[in-house]
Amino acid sequence: MKRRDLLRYLGAGVLGTGLFASGNPFKLGFRSAWGAGLPTLIVIFQRGGCDGLNAVVPYGEDEYYRLRPSISVPAPGAASRSALRVDDFFGLHPSLTGLHTIYNNGDLAIMPAVHYPNGNRSHFDSEIIVESGADRKMLYGWLGRYLMSRPIAGEPMRAIGLGNEVPHSLRGEAPVATFNDLTKFGLGNDEYAQRLRSRLRWVYEQSVQQDNENRKRLHENGLVLLDHLEILDSLRLDEYQPGNGAEYPNSTYGKQLMQIAQLIKKGVGLEIATVNIGGWDTHASQGGAQENGRQARRLKEFSDGISALYQDLGARMEDVLILTMTEFGRTAKQNASGGTDHGNASAWFACGGQVKGGIYGEWPGLDSSSLYHGRYLAHTIDCRDVMGEVLSSFLGARNLAQILPDHTYRPIGFL
Numbered sequence: 001m002k003r004r005d006l007l008r009y010l011g012a013g014v015l016g017t018g019l020f021a022s023g024n025p026f027k028l029g030f031r032s033a034w035g036a037g038l039p040t041l042i043v044i045f046q047r048g049g050c051d052g053l054n055a056v057v058p059y060g061e062d063e064y065y066r067l068r069p070s071i072s073v074p075a076p077g078a079a080s081r082s083a084l085r086v087d088d089f090f091g092l093h094p095s096l097t098g099l100h101t102i103y104n105n106g107d108l109a110i111m112p113a114v115h116y117p118n119g120n121r122s123h124f125d126s127e128i129i130v131e132s133g134a135d136r137k138m139l140y141g142w143l144g145r146y147l148m149s150r151p152i153a154g155e156p157m158r159a160i161g162l163g164n165e166v167p168h169s170l171r172g173e174a175p176v177a178t179f180n181d182l183t184k185f186g187l188g189n190d191e192y193a194q195r196l197r198s199r200l201r202w203v204y205e206q207s208v209q210q211d212n213e214n215r216k217r218l219h220e221n222g223l224v225l226l227d228h229l230e231i232l233d234s235l236r237l238d239e240y241q242p243g244n245g246a247e248y249p250n251s252t253y254g255k256q257l258m259q260i261a262q263l264i265k266k267g268v269g270l271e272i273a274t275v276n277i278g279g280w281d282t283h284a285s286q287g288g289a290q291e292n293g294r295q296a297r298r299l300k301e302f303s304d305g306i307s308a309l310y311q312d313l314g315a316r317m318e319d320v321l322i323l324t325m326t327e328f329g330r331t332a333k334q335n336a337s338g339g340t341d342h343g344n345a346s347a348w349f350a351c352g353g354q355v356k357g358g359i360y361g362e363w364p365g366l367d368s369s370s371l372y373h374g375r376y377l378a379h380t381i382d383c384r385d386v387m388g389e390v391l392s393s394f395l396g397a398r399n400l401a402q403i404l405p406d407h408t409y410r411p412i413g414f415l
Contacts, residue, residue, distance in 0.1 A: 144172020
C-alpha cells in the first residue's frame with residue numbers, strides 16, 4: 001500500500017464510521033478457537049427493493065397469476081422452469097436452487113411478508129428506517145446499538161461492513177470499519193511496513209486534550225484501523241481456497257462473502273458482518289421464471305453466494321446466522337413495462353445451523369381487500385421482531401428495549 005493510499009484509508013476509517021465511544025478497549029488478539037461457540041451474524045441487504053412475490057412464489061393463490069400474467073412463476077412441475085416446491089402453497093423461484101437445498105436440509109427460515117408499519121416507498125428513507133430497527137429514521141442503527149449495549153474488549157474485528165461505506169445498521173458509538181476488498185487493504189509484512197506501523201501507532205497513542213473530542217476520536221480510531229491492518233497483513237487472504245468444494249459467484253458480492261468465511265475460519269473475533277447486493281429495482285423487464293430474466297439473474301447470484309458460504313463453512317454454520325433483508329417489496333400487480341414498482345412487504349430469509357427451517361408468518365392474501373392500500377402486499381411480520389429474535393435468541397442480547405426502541409418484541413420462532 002502506498003503512503004497516499006494509507007492516508008486515504010485512515011481517513012475513510014475515521015470518517016466513514018460515524019461517531020465512536022471514548023477510550024480504546026481494543027488489543028490485538030484472536031479468538032482461541034472456533035469451537036468456543038461464539039456467534040457470527042452475517043446480514044445481506046438486497047438494496048433496491050426485492051420483489052418477494054417472485055422470490056417466494058404463492059403459487060397456491062390464483063390471484064397471483066391474475067395480477068402477473070407475464071411475469072409470474074409457474075407452479076411446481078408446470079413448466080421446465082417452475083417454482084421449487086416448499087409446501088402446498090409456496091415455492092421458491094427456480095433460480096434459488098441453493099436456498100432450496102438449504103431449506104431441504106432444515107436450515108432455512110422463509111418469511112414471505114416482512115416490513116414495518118406505515119411503509120415508506122423511498123429507497124433511501126426506507127433503507128434507513130429498516131436499518132434503524134425502528135418505524136422511523138434514527139441516528140444509530142440496530143446493530144450499532146447492539147454493539148454499544150455489549151462492549152467487549154480484546155476483539156479488534158468484532159464488526160465490519162463490506163462495501164464502500166458503513167451501512168446505517170452498524171452506525172453507532174462502537175468502532176466499525178468498512179472494506180470493499182480485504183485483500184487490497186494492508187501494508188505488508190516487510191521491514192518498511194513494520195516501521196511505518198510502529199511510527200503510526202506511536203502518533204496515535206499520543207495523549208490529547210480531553211476536551212478535544214474530534215482529535216480524541218481520530219486517535220482512537222486510528223489505533224483501531226492499525227489493529228485491522230496488522231490482522232489483515234497476517235492472514236494471507238489472497239491465498240485462500242474455499243472448503244468443501246464451495247464455488248462463490250465471480251462478483252464483488254461473492255468475493256466479499258468468501259472473505260467473511262476467511263475471517264470466521266481465522267478466528268479474528270468477528271461477531272457481525274454486513275454485505276450488500278444491488279440490482280433489485282425492477283421497474284421494467286423484470287421477467288418471471290426464465291433463466292435470463294432480470295430478476296432471475298440477481299436471484300441466482302444472491303442464492304449461489306449464500307449456498308457457497310453455507311457449504312464453505314460446513315460445521316461452523318452451527319455458530320453462524322445469515323439474515324437477508326430488503327427495504328421494501330414491489331407492487332402486487334405488474335406494470336405496463338413488464339416490471340413492478342415500489343411496494344411494501346417482501347420476503348426475508350434466515351439461514352444457519354440453529355435455524356428451525358420452515359415458513360413463518362401468516363399469509364395476508366392478494367385479493368384487493370387484503371392488499372395494503374389496494375396495491376401492495378401487507379406485512380404480517382414486523383421486521384423489528386425478526387431483529388429481536390436474532391438479537392435475543394442468537395446474539396444473546398437482553399436489553400431489547402434499548403436496541404429496538406418503542407417496540408414490544410413478539411417471538412417468531414425460527415430460532
